[in-house]
Amino acid sequence: MALSSALRHRCGFFGLLSQMSSSVSHGRVSTVLLSQMRNNSTSPKIKVDLNQSTGVAVLSMQSPPVNSLSLDFLTELCISLEKLEMDRACRGVIITSSQPKVFSAGLDILEMYGKSPERCGEFWRAVQEMWLKMYGSNMVTIAAISGSSPAGGCLMSMTCDYRIMADNPRYTIGLNETLLGIVAPFWFKDTMVNTVGHRTTELALELGLLYSPEEALKIGLVDQVVPQEQLLATATETMTKWLAIPDHARQITKSMMRKPTIDKLTSNREADIKNFVSFITKDSIQKSLHMYLEMLKKRKA
Ligand code: CO8
Numbered sequence: 001m002a003l004s005s006a007l008r009h010r011c012g013f014f015g016l017l018s019q020m021s022s023s024v025s026h027g028r029v030s031t032v033l034l035s036q037m038r039n040n041s042t043s044p045k046i047k048v049d050l051n052q053s054t055g056v057a058v059l060s061m062q063s064p065p066v067n068s069l070s071l072d073f074l075t076e077l078c079i080s081l082e083k084l085e086m087d088r089a090c091r092g093v094i095i096t097s098s099q100p101k102v103f104s105a106g107l108d109i110l111e112m113y114g115k116s117p118e119r120c121g122e123f124w125r126a127v128q129e130m131w132l133k134m135y136g137s138n139m140v141t142i143a144a145i146s147g148s149s150p151a152g153g154c155l156m157s158m159t160c161d162y163r164i165m166a167d168n169p170r171y172t173i174g175l176n177e178t179l180l181g182i183v184a185p186f187w188f189k190d191t192m193v194n195t196v197g198h199r200t201t202e203l204a205l206e207l208g209l210l211y212s213p214e215e216a217l218k219i220g221l222v223d224q225v226v227p228q229e230q231l232l233a234t235a236t237e238t239m240t241k242w243l244a245i246p247d248h249a250r251q252i253t254k255s256m257m258r259k260p261t262i263d264k265l266t267s268n269r270e271a272d273i274k275n276f277v278s279f280i281t282k283d284s285i286q287k288s289l290h291m292y293l294e295m296l297k298k299r300k301a
Contacts, residue, residue, distance in 0.1 A: 106151030181288025
């Protein structure tokens with residue numbers, strides 16, 4: 001109930017989050033919030049299944065056809081992640097997709113095409129929020145990449161602690177923004193540099209490269225490639241190994257590795273939103289997006 005009303009009024013979403021944060025900052029989470037936070041929930045776009053005995057949640061993206069990251073999708077995802085983060089019973093999350101063949105098609109292009117500057121700004125803030133929550137999560141996060149994962153889908157995967165991809169040469173993963181005539185922002189670039197190194201990122205970003213699972217494994221963009229039917233079992237086994245490490249030591253180490261990159265965005269959030277809005281609303285960029293959308297349609301026909 002609280003979730004659906006938060007979704008109807010996005011300011012309610014941030015209200016809910018700040019309400020939760022303030023309850024936690026007083027050392028205890030209120031009973032009402034706890035009941036909102038029990039995490040075996042299904043919302044339209046995200047399904048969360050928390051195993052109370054292992055402390056592992058499986059978060060499945062289920063937004064047909066391709067789990068594109070729309071404003072509504074991002075809002076639901078952030079609420080789900082926030083609830084898990086605040087649930088003491090949850091120590092790890094496996095992020096996967098219920099859609100066949102696709103992990104996530106990345107940002108919803110329709111959110112960037114023909115929209116007002118205000119709406120674009122709101123959308124971009126939600127993209128930032130998703131990245132901040134995922135890259136800075138205290139939980140162990142494992143991406144079980146069950147299908148193609150271009151652009152924002154690749155970004156989501158890279159925010160996780162570990163990536164396992166299903167072995168199918170038709171699937172691809174990478175930051176292909178330049179193919180759309182747009183430019184991956186600095187924090188997309190930083191996340192990739194932190195994952196695969198500078199030179200590989202330079203090539204990948206300039207050429208908009210999309211890698212097969214095998215190629216992604218070779219450059220370290222994913223950590224493991226396994227047959228599709230073993231994906232979730234492998235992710236669960238891997239999670240068990242990660243959870244054997246004391247949380248506090250792992251969390252401090254993760255923060256030490258990631259904080260400088262996170263700080264760079266948090267101290268530049270408003271400027272980054274401004275840049276995005278002025279870039280994406282340019283006529284030439286809108287034309288590129290239009291052509292790309294047409295190309296997607298034609299490819300299907
Ligand atoms: N956004 C919106 N709609 C999409 C998207 C998307 N990202 N991707 C696919 N769709 C739509 C298609 O147009 C199609 O719609 P319809 O049914 O109405 O014709 C439907 O989803 C199904 O698509 P496909 O038939 O192509 O599905 P397939 O299963 O054959 O392929 C793929 C799945 C591989 C995911 C394929 O759809 C694809 O390649 N999509 C494009 C992915 C992409 O290029 N995403 C980039 C998004 S941009 C981004 O994430 C970062 C932007 C950073 C901005 C920085 C600016 C400063």
